[in-house]
Amino acid sequence: MSTRKFCLAILSSADATGYEIRKTAQMGHFSHFIEASYGSIYPSLAKMEQEGLVTWREETSSGKPSRKIYSITQVGREAFVKELSETALDDLFRSPFLLLALYCRWVGSEFLSNEIDRRVAHLELKISGMKHQLELSSDPAASWTLEYGISTLSASLEYLKTNRSKLEQIADERVPQTQAAE
Amino acid sequence: MSTRKFCLAILSSADATGYEIRKTAQMGHFSHFIEASYGSIYPSLAKMEQEGLVTWREETSSGKPSRKIYSITQVGREAFVKELSETALDDLFRSPFLLLALYCRWVGSEFLSNEIDRRVAHLELKISGMKHQLELSSDPAASWTLEYGISTLSASLEYLKTNRSKLEQIADERVPQTQAAE
DNA sequence: GCTCACATGTAATAAGTTACATGATTTC
DNA sequence: GAAATCATGTAACTTATTACATGTGAGC
CATH class of the missing domain: 1.10.287 (Helix Hairpins)
Structure with missing residues (x-):
């Protein structure tokens, strides 16, 4: 559920591709307290699309590999705020x-x-x-x-x-x- | 692998039952950086017994439910030290x-x-x-x-x-x- | 010609969570 | 008599990890 929430978080600020979301997880100001890999991001996005939380459009520039640019929907925003406030807030620390x-x-x-x-x-x-x-x-x-x-x-x-x-x-x-x- | 390692850690100091191991995880000085529930401890112990890392003996006191007291074997000790030194040492922090x-x-x-x-x-x-x-x-x-x-x-x-x-x-x-x- | 960054995804596996199922004994 | 503690375990489910599979374009 955490990858899901994280994807919604990113998309609530700006549209992004799965690739970009993962880059943000690795290098952004999130990287300290969140982790997400391709293997969790792509399936998450696909599932959320089915549930109507996000949509995507394809972008094909000549030559470049085509990108799937995801956007959050209003339903997605509501789900995000709901998850933000309803999920457990305890830190997970393993050392x-x-x-x-x-x-x-x-x-x-x-x-x-x-x-x-x-x-x-x-x-x-x-x-x-x-x-x-x-x-x-x-x-x-x-x-x-x-x-x-x-x-x-x-x-x-x-x-x-x-x-x-x-x-x-x-x-x-x-x-x-x-x-x-x- | 972390529940495994944790069980071996406990057993390296003293014999214990699955129940006791879980109690230690919740209340001991480990609780800050480790978590383990019955659902992960019991299967872990069972598997390690098959692999020869631990053994157990039954203790039946009159009335009381019977306890399975686990002990670490020499193979188990070696596996523990190996895991201690070979596993990734980065903290996991999710907030x-x-x-x-x-x-x-x-x-x-x-x-x-x-x-x-x-x-x-x-x-x-x-x-x-x-x-x-x-x-x-x-x-x-x-x-x-x-x-x-x-x-x-x-x-x-x-x-x-x-x-x-x-x-x-x-x-x-x-x-x-x-x-x-x- | 090679490596890096861009780009999407799947499949097998590992690992742990939650709830369920059961039952005795002790303490209030 | 009720609740808490002791005690073992399973089953279904969720979640994430790792490796695989594939391909382009840019810069060195």
Whole structure:
């Protein structure tokens, strides 16, 4: 249901093709808290067309592959607002990294350090990307959401940088796998 | 694969029943970044038993319903460590709330305010629950992870409290649904 | 000539959710 | 006597992931 909602969200601002919707999911200011791939977007759009939430027109420029440009209908807008207000609003957060942190003794500190390095780099990249988007943003709501993301990711990064050594020390007392069997 | 990994994680520390594993998922120090329901735990355990990652014994006390107590095998331990180190470590974060924030003009500021109130209360409850767990925690790695969670959730809460009025102002300029159709 | 970006889609599979089905024991 | 907790599981359904399949045009 989330891909659906996301497609309607995009289309509520402007017409778009499936390809463009996916690009927005990957690079837009949504990318922090939404994910959608072709395999979920195209079927979603097809289904919503059947239900009358969206329509499409074909655009054929000479040579270029033809595009299906989707538009949201009034019914679609109503469905979007309804979903916005009726869907559960709790965040979904899953972190394989925190599970690794919790069991870091099993993998040892070298491996852990490496993963932390990667995570730090990843977070820094993400934050700087969002800051860049913030500069370009003209929509105040988008700016607000971006800042929300930036401040939580920054807190996460900060904690990680400040406290990594503590965890690395814990991981130093590695549990050998042979001992593990008792 | 994540329910699987989570079950192995629990069992790597102590034997447990499916029921207990689910309780841990709901209330333990995992609850912040993991979710698992009966519908995913029981099938997972059954499958892992077939693959030799876990075994179980039955415990029948007079009267009480019989319990299937699962134990991890050496093969299971190895599989766990392997999954810990080989699985993707990126967080999964989905936020229907941030989508609502982004389109708050469509729902208006009254509705938004209400949702923010609920979210603030929810975050405060979650944070205080985690602080309580932190006090009880004797495992340094669990404490580290809990503090990680507390600091990011606190940043999130802080941002929300400080900047909610900004968003509420944006939502004040509500887009009427009739106008929406253009 | 190669690779990247544009462009649409399907099929097989994986994974998890929700509700259902059942039943005992304990606590208020 | 009712409700909560303990306890196991299944079945139908929803949803998304991954890989496959296909093809054009532009720039290097």
